[in-house]
Amino acid sequence: MIILMIMTLSSMGLLFINKYFLFIPPIFGIIAIIFRKSHKNYLFEIQSLESEIGDLAEREKSKENRLIYIENYQRKILLKYNCSTKLELQKLKDDIYYKYKNTQNREEEIKKLIGNIEGNNLALEIKQNNLKNSKSELEIIYKDNNSKDIEEYKIGLNKKRKYEELTQEGKKQNSNLRKKY
DSSP, rough: OHHHHHHHHHHGGGGGGGGGGGGGHHHHHHHHHHHHHHHHHHHHHHHHHHHHHHHHHHHHHHHHHHHHHHHHHHHHHHHHHHOOSHHHHHHHHHHHHHHHHHHHHHHEEEHHHHHHHHHHHHHHHHHHHHHHHHHHHHHHHHTTOOSHHHHHHHHHHHHHHHHHHHHHHHHHHHHHHHHHH
């Protein structure tokens, strides 16, 4: 800008030598105005770029701090579980998960078995009640037939069958005899 001012003043001084030097100061003035406007635009762009660079630097710094925090937290976790690498920690985690699932499956199987046992106990109670009822019915049958056990009951039953057979034969013979006479 200063250079343009010096050139403008020098062209005014040279005006006495040649009259065409009269046109040089307005040209230099226009150039100076254009240069000044563009210089202001450049300054504004430079300031906006500097603020963006500052923002980017701030974000990068916060990212670095976050990474440092995460790395420190990972180290604490690795030390807590006595692991030297993330892979070992992952294996430990998988092992614990499989043990948990195995325990959970065993608990479910135990619950099913307990349910089966309860069902079997209920069925056993029903069968025992049926057995008691059958025994009491058998005792009633023994009393009705004047027998002490199953052997006596069998003998009595065989005698009854023979009696019924003989009775039927007798009836048949009576009916045959009646038909003849």
